[in-house]
Amino acid sequence: MTSPEEPWPVRTLSFKIGEWVHKLGQVWVEGQLTQINSRPGTRTAFLTLRDPAADMSISVTCDPNLLRRSPVPLSDGARVVVCGRPSFYAGRGTLSLRITDIRPVGIGELLARIERIKALLAAEGLFDARRKRPLPFLPHTIGLISGRASAAQRDVVAVAEERWSSVRFDVRDAPVQGPTAVPAIIAQLAELDADPRVQVIIIARGGGSVEDLLPFSDETLLRAVADCRTPVVSAIGHEPDTPLLDLVADVRAATPTDAAKRVVPDVTAELRAIAVLRERSAHALRNWVHREQRVLDGLRARPILARPLTMIDGRQDKVDSAVVDIRRSIRHLVTVEEHRHAQFAARLATLGPAQTLARGYAVVQRTGTDHPHAVSTVDDLPDGAQVRIRVADGSVHATIEGERS
Template sequence: MTSPEQANTAENPWPVRTISFKIADWIHRLGAVWVEGQLTQINVRRGTRTAFLTLRDPAADMSLSVTCDPMLLQRSAVPLTEGARVVVYGRPNFYAGRGTLSLRITDIRPVGIGELLARIERVKALLAAEGLFDPRRKRPLPFLPHTVGLISGRASAAQRDVLAVAAARWESVRFDVRDTPVQGPTAVPAIIEQLALLDDDPHVQVIIIARGGGSVEDLLPFSDETLLRAVADCRTPVVSAIGHEPDTPLLDLVADVRAATPTDAAKRVVPDVTAELRAIAELRRRSAGALRNWVHREERVVEGLRSRPVLANPLRMIDDRQDRVDAAVRDIRRSTRHLVTVEEHRTERLAAQLATLGPAQTLARGYAVVQRTDIDQPRAVRSIAELPDGGEVRIRVADGSAAAVITRSDAARPQHPSTQEDPQ
């Protein structure tokens, strides 16, 4: 006959007890483990030998049922209360009768302040090495945010302080308030959820995470690594307003702005309208005064320019030089007349010289000019050889000319210059 372990089909399914025993067998093989968490429930009933606890992960919405001997809780050196951080040692146990899983512990140790601070320092060193505290990552706050996101405890003093101070500084400021636990095991998941919702809202331009003061254990959620990384990944500027001045959770180092108190956060995020109006009025007064002083200064410059002689009497320079201009005109005219007279005399002298050397004066002394007229181009006769018999000539004398015909030509006999007679 085939056993259930060897055949598991729709026709031959395993009974509940078989699967329960198999699950219990695998879980029991895990062995004993050390687990850290936060106590959220402690249920100890009188007359029973089992105490029921709930151990929750402070950084995630996960919990685990824990069982132990009630005497284990009573022997604890520090009273165990809900919200306490503990380290437990036990073995996972699967109860097949009800199908439930629990952790059966044999040792429980409260986490002391020194251990908490040491763990915070380790987280601080890790995030610092990754550059999450770098000032260059800090984003500036908007001057007039459209909407301010506020994450705080419901009806808490921190919430009232932020809203009251912001309303006093600017009545029109808008807040998107998200109530979340600010301590305990559910604080981190709730804050991360609301932080993501506000970061996705395009109207929210700055987010404030506010909480009043408290002990180191109360402020542990604001040094949780998961929350710090969520704040570092936000696109919207985040303001940390946790506790009072001495309180320094790691959120102060990751946030874009650290406020000493919730009241200080409201002052940093929301501008004081009255102060801004006073500043605007002062700037307007100063700018008006500066403008008036500039106009007065320019007026004095213009007056100084107008008082100068060249602008006070612009024609004075011309009047002062009019005599020099008139004298120059007279000199020019006189020089021109003199030059014309000199050139006239020179012209007359040259004309007289020209008349003296011209042919008219020669003809007046009794000479004549003979020109051949029977040729194509009449020309003056220079030689007897140019006067053939029967040739036609024109004889020009001082007072006219006459035509003649050559009947005979004789060559002249050479004479001594001293025996030549005047033609006249």
Template sequence: MSTQPPPNTADNPWPVRTLSLKLADWIHRLGQVWVEGQLTQINRRPGTRTAFLTLRDPAADLSLSLTCDPDLLRRSEVPLTEGARVVVYGRPSFYTGRGTLSLRVTDIRPVGIGQLLARIERVKALLAAEGLFDVRRKRVLPFLPYTVGLISGRGSAAQRDVVAVATARWSTVQFRLSEVPVQGPSAVPAIVEHLQLLDRDPQVEVIVIARGGGSVEDLLPFSDETLLRAVADCRTPVVSAIGHEPDNPLLDLVADLRAATPTDAAKQVVPEVAAELAAIEELRGRSANALRNWVRREEHLIDGLRARPVLARPHRLVDDQRAVVDRFRADLRRAIDHHLTAERHQQAQLAGRLATLGPAQTLARGYAVVQRIDDAAPHAVSSVDQLPPGAQVRIRVADGAARAVVVDPEGTP
């Protein structure tokens, strides 16, 4: 029967050789693998059958030791140099004697321009699908930034161009300079680190990533997915100023603004003081002219209003209305006088007719009115039958009246 090995405990530790053998066993099980990276060191040792290389991850601070036959390097169709992008095929090996890991390579293939461009297109399609190129994500640059963060190569022409042009345009602009490798395997990690530092600086209002022109391989870090996602996560607006006009790394699509050259970036970020002052003077002149024209129009309008009769002679309207009222009063008085005259004339006519028809005129012609006054109610007598003997009567004539007693009434013959 097989016996189980004792458990690994503090009282029963493994010796170093046991751990090394177990690690070697596990690593050797991985088998042959393909790995991509950038060559950062190539060491050909004369007189030996082994060449030593270092393969670095282009987007992270990680590297792996490689070993291969020197003939493998000499047979390469493209000369292998430090910084070259390659794909290697080999088996991981753990050397128990030194406790080191390396990859024994049997095939090295340089990554050609076509392959690099194809991989860039795949990254472009991926980020476009995620919306990192959407124009709605673009942030507006500040009109007059006080502090500009500048990521560029140490003492590079791009750095000098940006600083010189921006300072000439606006002398008070300040820069936070971050000098980093702009090509090679260490470019992406360094750029990402400094980008995050500038983004956390509250005084930095805009960040410019600048580099001069170069080949596709030289500009490859600026199409790296890690850098592009870092730029997309920035809260501070980022300006891409990579290469010359024909160069179009993917950073141009993710950045908030794409400048054709570093010089153009300085012009885009910092306004020109002379042009701005000229624009201010022009606006002041236009504002003054507009104000003067407005005052002239208002004065002309006021003069027109003042020239109107109602404002030139404000009492004229009252005078005109007063004349109308006086005319109406005169018309009304004439109408009333005419009406009174007509009424007086009619009254005179009626009075004349009344006088003609009244009893006074009849009495004046010799007639008399006889009233019986001994009854309970005196009344005029119109018949002899109303005058019995002894009846008391009142006889009214034109100039007065007299009382009498009926002695003998006489009937009509």
């Protein structure tokens, strides 16, 4: 136990770490070789073993004869499996791996490993067509990741500028094979994806062997491409080459030239298509106008529209005849009613009091009372009663005097 009063010296800590590392024993480790340093006349060769999927590495030492006895020449970027024992050097405080066996990873094993990664990513849905994003029709800026001054870079830029002279590229150089390819491509990919001007990213490389194209089947790179918000076009190798990047990318191009054709529209072809569409539209519009004109001409040629007053003229006689009939009927009705009125007037005159008075009769009305009235009996005419006697040509007033009979 340690405390501020009783701390360990550095040598004790180094010794303790060395003990723990020594307990790990012999292990088999897989990785990529980098920085191979084997000088003639030396008894130790120094290498660096790098993890292909992470930015981690460890120093490796071995007998130079172990490298010379390898059935396959070992170089930077070679995939190997080594067997060794970790060692901690207390004097420098460093960890290294002393190996006693080294085996290059064969093509068959690499392909099997790629198939395992393919099955894993397929199960996670990274190859699903529904995840694919469409390419913009006319991108503002195209991000291009390729080898420095490579043929793939020249092909993409040349073909794109030939199709659209105003196209803009943000070209990023990165190694496209070897142990440093994956970290460099991922870093450039992240920068382009973060740039709002870049609307599509092309990862391009010419053809190569399976070993050369291994970085484009690396799981770390594939996941980085799947996480991109910007559409990614894979233009790796030629038609027979099928790295896993082709399956994860939004668009797979057979060659770098094909990638340029897919991303950049051909301005000449587009203008030609626009001219054809305009011509077809004008032709269709003219046909429509002519067709409608024929319909209007047909409507105008119909009798009802050619001579619209014919129907009215044909019925004018009927209207005039109806008017005459109505007037005749009204006059007849008026005449009949006048005749009836005359008959009723004559009958009324015959039955009226004037005709009776004209025949010598008279009407006697008692007056001088509150209620003047016609009398019909002598009892209503006492002596001194005031009466009014009406005859045919007038009336006279009188007073009753004398006897009654």
